[in-house]
Amino acid sequence: MIPLHWYLLLSAGVFIVGVAGFLTRRNIIIMFMSIELMLNAVNISLVAFSRYLSDLRGQVLVFFIVAVAAAEAAIGLGIIIALFRNRVTAHVDEANELRG
């Protein structure tokens, strides 16, 4: 049987790749895909916990996360379309009206 730590390390690796992609890319669509990567990393560790602790609650939680990820993708892509309609760009550093 594979140690649980291997799964947690894999999950941490995918999560960090998602964080790096979110912090470094300019394209807002790739940034949204990085968020999906992070959600998937969490799902991997939840399914591994569910298997190794013999408890199905982890899988129930993954089910909810998938539903929320679908909702988030729909809303986020709607926001991208609204941004594109107003600014004709998909680059986050060119959308700076709020002067944050």
Add this chain to the structure above:
Amino acid sequence: MISAHPKTRRCSKGERVLAEGIFIYLAAAIIVLSILVITRSNPVHSVLTMLLLFFHIAGLYVTLNAEFLAAVQVIVYAGAILVLFLFVILLLNLKEEMLARRYVGPWPLGLIAAMGLLLVIVLSLRSFTPGPSGVFVTEVIRAETNTKALGKILFTEYLYPFEVVSVVLLVAIIGAIVLAKKGLRS
């Protein structure tokens, strides 16, 4: 680490090597594909790499005895969410996009922050101890299939959160329509 179920058959050395080989292949493919996803300049390539990545994650779920979630992963993530991404990429000017700068100005800072987070997670993993085991050992799940066991717990213990998720999806539908429709009349 693993719940030492007394009736569990000890797996032979060959089985263990096979399981480890499959895990190492899936893990290496998942890491490499996810790095490819965030480094491609063509967003269509990113989406197609992500499709491959989701299939590998579904394979990992199958090895973890979560067949229903593997199916959900393929249907919802690969089937629905990635198609949405592809539709939105149609908005982009791909030729211009591939020539534009890929990364934001201070990208080394972002990379350093991500590496620091990785260090924190890996260091905290060392002090990780698993909690008490539940009742759903492999034999129990195998007796009534993964989907049935998951459905039972989802529609009894987690019925209220399930209904809340349906409201979340309703809000997403309304929000997507509102965001996409705005400005059409003016």
